[in-house]
Amino acid sequence: MAKWNYFLRRLLLSIPVLILGTTVAFLIIRAGPIDPAAAILGPSGDPTEYEQLRESLGLNDPLWDQYLDYMWNLFTFNLGQSWVISPGDGAYELIASYAPRTLWLGFWSILIPLFIGIPLGFYAGLNPNTLSDYFASFGGIVWRAMPNFWLAIILVSVLSQSEKLFGFEWATFLVETNIVTPPPLGFLGDPLSLITAPGETWPVVLGATKQILPAALVLGSASMGNEMRIGRTAVLETVNSKYVETARAKGMSRRNIVWKHIFRNAMIPLVPVITGEAFLLIGGSVLVEVVFGINGIGYLFFQSAIQGDLPLVSSLLFVFILTLVVLNIIQDLLYTVLDPRVGFEDQ
Amino acid sequence: MRDYPAPFARWLAGVSLLLLVELGAVLSFVLGVANDLLRLTLGTAPLSGAVSTSQSLPTLISRDLVPNRGYYTGEEWAGTFLGLEPKYAWLIRVALVVVYGAVWCGWLWFGYITFRRHYRVADWTPTDDIIDRLRSHQWGKFGMVIVALFLLLALFAPVVSPTTMEQNIQDPYSNQIQYFSEETGEVQTTTAGAANRQSTSVGSVARNVGPWEYDNFNRFHPFGTLPSGKDLFTFLAYGARISLFIGVSSMLGAGALAMSFAMISSFYKGAVDLALVVTSDSIQALPVLMILILAAVVFSNTWIATVYNGALLFIALFTLIYWPYLWRAIRGPSFQVAEEEWIDAAKNYGQHPAQIMRKHMAPYIVGYMLIYASLTLGGVIISVAGLSFLGLGITPPTPEWGRAISVGQPYVASASWHISLIPGFLITLVVTAFNAMGDGIRDAVDPQSAEGDEATAAAAGGGGA
Numbered sequence: 157m158a159k160w161n162y163f164l165r166r167l168l169l170s171i172p173v174l175i176l177g178t179t180v181a182f183l184i185i186r187a188g189p190i191d192p193a194a195a196i197l198g199p200s201g202d203p204t205e206y207e208q209l210r211e212s213l214g215l216n217d218p219l220w221d222q223y224l225d226y227m228w229n230l231f232t233f234n235l236g237q238s239w240v241i242s243p244g245d246g247a248y249e250l251i252a253s254y255a256p257r258t259l260w261l262g263f264w265s266i267l268i269p270l271f272i273g274i275p276l277g278f279y280a281g282l283n284p285n286t287l288s289d290y291f292a293s294f295g296g297i298v299w300r301a302m303p304n305f306w307l308a309i310i311l312v313s314v315l316s317q318s319e320k321l322f323g324f325e326w327a328t329f330l331v332e333t334n335i336v337t338p339p340p341l342g343f344l345g346d347p348l349s350l351i352t353a354p355g356e357t358w359p360v361v362l363g364a365t366k367q368i369l370p371a372a373l374v375l376g377s378a379s380m381g382n383e384m385r386i387g388r389t390a391v392l393e394t395v396n397s398k399y400v401e402t403a404r405a406k407g408m409s410r411r412n413i414v415w416k417h418i419f420r421n422a423m424i425p426l427v428p429v430i431t432g433e434a435f436l437l438i439g440g441s442v443l444v445e446v447v448f449g450i451n452g453i454g455y456l457f458f459q460s461a462i463q464g465d466l467p468l469v470s471s472l473l474f475v476f477i478l479t480l481v482v483l484n485i486i487q488d489l490l491y492t493v494l495d496p497r498v499g500f501e502d503q
Numbered sequence: 504m505r506d507y508p509a510p511f512a513r514w515l516a517g518v519s520l521l522l523l524v525e526l527g528a529v530l531s532f533v534l535g536v537a538n539d540l541l542r543l544t545l546g547t548a549p550l551s552g553a554v555s556t557s558q559s560l561p562t563l564i565s566r567d568l569v570p571n572r573g574y575y576t577g578e579e580w581a582g583t584f585l586g587l588e589p590k591y592a593w594l595i596r597v598a599l600v601v602v603y604g605a606v607w608c609g610w611l612w613f614g615y616i617t618f619r620r621h622y623r624v625a626d627w628t629p630t631d632d633i634i635d636r637l638r639s640h641q642w643g644k645f646g647m648v649i650v651a652l653f654l655l656l657a658l659f660a661p662v663v664s665p666t667t668m669e670q671n672i673q674d675p676y677s678n679q680i681q682y683f684s685e686e687t688g689e690v691q692t693t694t695a696g697a698a699n700r701q702s703t704s705v706g707s708v709a710r711n712v713g714p715w716e717y718d719n720f721n722r723f724h725p726f727g728t729l730p731s732g733k734d735l736f737t738f739l740a741y742g743a744r745i746s747l748f749i750g751v752s753s754m755l756g757a758g759a760l761a762m763s764f765a766m767i768s769s770f771y772k773g774a775v776d777l778a779l780v781v782t783s784d785s786i787q788a789l790p791v792l793m794i795l796i797l798a799a800v801v802f803s804n805t806w807i808a809t810v811y812n813g814a815l816l817f818i819a820l821f822t823l824i825y826w827p828y829l830w831r832a833i834r835g836p837s838f839q840v841a842e843e844e845w846i847d848a849a850k851n852y853g854q855h856p857a858q859i860m861r862k863h864m865a866p867y868i869v870g871y872m873l874i875y876a877s878l879t880l881g882g883v884i885i886s887v888a889g890l891s892f893l894g895l896g897i898t899p900p901t902p903e904w905g906r907a908i909s910v911g912q913p914y915v916a917s918a919s920w921h922i923s924l925i926p927g928f929l930i931t932l933v934v935t936a937f938n939a940m941g942d943g944i945r946d947a948v949d950p951q952s953a954e955g956d957e958a959t960a961a962a963a964g965g966g967g968a
Contacts, residue, residue, distance in 0.1 A: 169781060176785035184794075188801045301934035303885045305892050306908055306927035313915035321916070438790050443889050457793055458893070461800045469797060473790075480788045 195464030240465035258452030264372035269380035277387025300381025308447035336449040339364035379433040390422035431487040527562035569596040574683040589723040636947040643943015649936030657743040664737035682720040699732030706917035727921040742902035753821030761829035766860040769841035783827030799895035812901040832875040870948035877941035881934035
């Protein structure tokens with residue numbers, strides 16, 4: 157039961173975390189130096205309109221009332237509306253129309269590192285101190301150190317001039333796509349069409365995937381380096397453990413040892429890395445989306461922040477914080493289920 | 504030390520000689536910082552006179568020693584050091600700075616040896632082992648060399664850049680340069696701004712001054728020019744200053760917070776620890792880059808965003824955002840040391856908690872702190888560059904590496920590839936070096952630790968910038 161006690165404790169702890177995180181957002185937006193009403197109207201706003209806006213946003217109330225109002229609204233999922241980006245539209249509609257592209261990007265940028273980073277790391281760990289190990293390890297370190305936005309710029313330019321540089325045109329490869337545009341994701345709203353009209357839908361899926369791949373590669377770059385390094389260490393540690401030696405001594409085939417005894421145990425330390433990726437994705441999607449012209453939720457946040465749409469910003473921030481807290485809970489749940497040591501360490 | 508002063512005096516003499524060589528620069532830097540601080544707190548600047556006096560003091564390693572700015576008369580170079588070509592004059596000056604830095608490093612090491620041989624009571628301490636392990640760690644040494652070069656680039660930015668910040672970037676139209684005109688066959692004078700306008704790098708081969716090239720005014724550009732015609736190397740050297748300043752200051756701030764919180768939570772445990780866990784979890788639940796963007800927008804028109812071109816705002820933000828990551832990383836080691844018997848013993852002797860933490864816990868934790876601070880510093884540099892890429896934060900025209908990448912964005916796949924690529928390579932190199940240094944320190948401080956744990960992984964990502 158110690159396990160589930162641990163999980164319950166973590167679950168309870170996430171409540172104050174959510175409240176405090178949202179409070180920080182409130183303090184920056186409402187108690188900070190910017191007047192949200194003035195930011196919405198811009199420098200040429202007229203005074204009566206300004207007063208009306210202040211009244212309707214509740215800015216004339218005492219700060220304490222504002223705080224309670226703000227928290228109550230967010231925690232009852234009354235996320236308000238946009239004032240500048242698309243005036244009058246509710247935050248839900250905006251999130252529903254922008255989020256799918258970010259989710260599509262996030263999906264691929266978790267998948268790509270998984271299928272490139274982990275195999276490379278395991279390969280390096282199985283062949284330690286060889287030339288290919290050094291190459292992979294060093295590559296992973298440098299790959300991780302590259303700024304995402306810089307990598308994105310390079311990739312965009314190289315892909316848009318791939319004809320000139322490599323004699324191979326990326327834009328017309330397989331299906332014709334643009335490089336700096338959002339992927340068409342209509343099929344997500346109508347998943348049945350994948351079966352009912354495969355001839356029309358699958359090329360769209362292919363195109364959407366192809367468009368998102370460069371951005372996903374960039375966004376997943378840091379995680380890929382991490383997974384490689386940690387995968388390598390995990391394999392190295394497992395290879396040198398006693399039970400692998402035993403398996404070898406009783407004459408088990410190398411293939412069996414590697415697949416059954418090494419890989420499965422080496423996966424354990426990778427679990428938190430994979431869930432931790434989602435953290436980087438939520439924060440990092442801003443820059444990658446801006447460079448690749450994908451109007452996802454990070455792009456929406458950036459635009460509403462620089463254009464002074466602070467009510468929308470605070471709702472988006474709450475959604476991000478909520479997502480991160482939920483991810484944390486999922487990670488704890490995975491830990492609790494997978495690792496038998498959880499809950500006994502602290503005692 | 505009083506009984507046997509000779510070795511120490513010898514070392515001190517060397518230090519003062521090294522300082523004397525750079526007296527003007529050192530004094531004007533120290534006085535300048537003090538002056539700025541006074542201006543912030545008092546509102547007046549009583550030291551301004553002293554600053555300008557100190558600037559006129561002789562400085563050996565300076566632009567004047569090896570001038571690289573001159574013009575080619577068709578037969579020979581005029582105005583440069585020994586009549587050499589500007590690029591060689593510039594290289595000599597850079598080499599001088601590197602040698603000066605290397606001598607400093609060597610002398611500090613000699614100072615440590617002197618201390619160890621003549622003044623330390625113990626023959627051996629655990630620190631000796633740490634240093635020995637660090638000395639045989641090739642990857643860590645590589646990191647330290649690159650970090651040292653980066654420090655030199657930042658500290659000696661006015662000396663190593665081929666032209667001056669004032670003349671080339673801040674106020675090009677008030678400064679004049681001389682050049683040799685081939686049409687008229689005589690030496691002419693123009694403003695640096697007018698010359699910049701004809702030295703732009705905007706993609707086509709005809710309108711491009713690439714790395715290691717001269718422009719039409721006999722000015723040498725080691726890294727080429729920006730689309731505005733300004734010198735990229737000068738821009739990056741001064742940009743290194745601000746990146747380094749933000750990185751180091753915020754890591755000092757966050758490190759100090761994390762250290763004291765780690766010691767307090769491991770010493771008192773219980774409710775204090777729980778409160779810190781909740782606080783740090785809440786801060787870690789905020790998406791870093793988005794909070795930075797929001798704060799940069801919200802504070803953009805306030806006084807805090809004007810201090811040191813916006814660097815102070817970033818330092819405050821990074822300090823507040825990154826301490827939980829550092830605290831989480833050193834919480835384990837600090838709980839370990841709190842369990843040790845010597846802490847119990849000190850408690851039973853009735854020593855004050857603050858003293859126990861400072862004397863008996865801090866020396867053990869500070870090594871771990873160095874590891875994570877070094878790894879996180881790379882992330883801070885990337886974040887600052889990412890924000891100035893978005894046009895937030897450091898106010899133009901103050902150079903910042905991210906802005907160079909941003910202005911070069913349209914020209915990446917053209918003749919002017921250098922504008923975006925060189926700053927990006929430099930960021931990658933510096934961040935790799937800080938990571939390598941962190942790896943080296945970790946292997947030296949804690950040889951048993953497994954590489955790449957969770958905290959490291961999160962720290963080095965720079966919030967996904």
